[in-house]
Amino acid sequence: MRVIGSSEENLLKRIIRKVLTLKKTGVTGGIGDDCAIFRQRGAAEDLLFTTDLLLEDVHFRRETHSAQDIGYKALARGLSDVAAMGGDPRFCLLSLAVPRWADRAWVDRFYNGFLRLARKVAIPLAGGDLARTDRLACDVTVCGAVPRGQSLLRSGARVGDAIYVSGLLGGSKLGLDCKKGRAWKRHLRPEPRLELGRFLRKKLRATAAMDLSDGLSLDLHRLCAASGVSAEILASQLFPGATFPGATLDQALHGGEDYELLFTVPAKTAVPGDFKNLPLTRIGTVTRGRAGRALLDGAPLAPLGFDHFRNTP
């Protein structure tokens, strides 16, 4: 789910003004975080909901992406949102507009990619919709669960907190640019950080978290905006230590689609150097200042990550 940031933000603000009050409806969080949060009376867990579009010629091209890879990624994006909230995935729904160019074998391969990942994280495909159209469009809703009131939010970062990222950034954009090797695989098959998300919630007690879907510069801006704080990060921490081999600092900062986790913890928290071989790197500190402002080595960091309503060709 991705609905805040610069020009998307403007559209969203207009929508939010019109949206019904969420009080008394069971929806305790919503538009603007990675998932909406729904609380059922009597239930020990809160439910998380996220929905993500995957569109031909916007999110992928059929010339370069295999059916399996597209199916995989359609689900991986929603799982990454659930991971960012510290949740366990429970089930998914898939709406698929099958393009006229896709034959039966293609559709089967798409479902194979999708369902193999569903099986890996042990969730059923509980329903969906089908239609025929010219270009593939799919929308995946993922439901997850967390113990009541314990979701990791974007809005919890506090002044003085340490800022971390998981994994190596920029690999997805490098892969998209070169279309080969490990970087291309990184682009095609991002791994939802579900186990790490639960670790952040249960063990590290992270104050805020989100997934890096649109690039660190834009997503850090969003986390800081939601938390009402600023951030200072250091290029020396990010590059080359937390950057994918071969990727540039630019790709790590603005590339997007890495689906790693960005999170904050109180300064005193002991964060291990890795979580099951996935590096956890401190890149900076939460500071007092204008909500959403980020500095890189002391200079303003423009939120140049991917925004559908600005990056339109």
Add this chain to the structure above:
Amino acid sequence: MRVIGSSEENLLKRIIRKVLTLKKTGVTGGIGDDCAIFRQRGAAEDLLFTTDLLLEDVHFRRETHSAQDIGYKALARGLSDVAAMGGDPRFCLLSLAVPRWADRAWVDRFYNGFLRLARKVAIPLAGGDLARTDRLACDVTVCGAVPRGQSLLRSGARVGDAIYVSGLLGGSKLGLDCKKGRAWKRHLRPEPRLELGRFLRKKLRATAAMDLSDGLSLDLHRLCAASGVSAEILASQLFPGATFPGATLDQALHGGEDYELLFTVPAKTAVPGDFKNLPLTRIGTVTRGRAGRALLDGAPLAPLGFDHFRNTP
């Protein structure tokens, strides 16, 4: 949610074979009914989930459909699925690929149509996704709730049950064909039968129900297939008594998009002639026979309603 029927059915069967077992996941019903059913431990209610695509040039044309009408219908279809299960809607999610031809005012009007209906049924828009593309594509997920174990299913019809429809059928297709008057309004603004759905569940104790999204002939086939029974209906009951003024028997049988409810009750149940001025008409009887077979005045009724995978131009 619409995923069973003739050629769609074949695609679906292939998917179902691949889908994980739903046991122990909390998903107690799923692909093939109007909504998936999810049960949370400790909760007094089951949750219903449905997701519906609305695509430009498939489900509507921008030349003839206003932005408000498209927004309205995007939500109405999911609400109709919740109504068919006897549920109360709780919240919705909206994924919207905004076409390049749509300016800010158009998008505002789309949201106005959507949110006015959300407000009317008292549910929040809890989240969603946004992207830019060439043609409008939207996907709406609606969550509803019913008391535990009391969802109205397609699969509950028993031999000897009486078959009913609500309202007047064929109006939506008539409207689509003539694009004027009350019939066109009927096409543009179908009313989700939420109150009727709850009445069927609580008071009439209907044995099976579904909404008429793809036309009586196809949907009756689906209900009978899910229940493992046949059906016999009478044209004299349907036409003109349960048919929209000016619509033909053909439009009433195969037209689709009426979003009325099709339901069955035990033969002895006293069904009123109307529910708050909405006619309830007995059109036939559930019979022993091949699962999914329907007879009209004794002759086989072909399931000619709308099927995306057969009706492709």
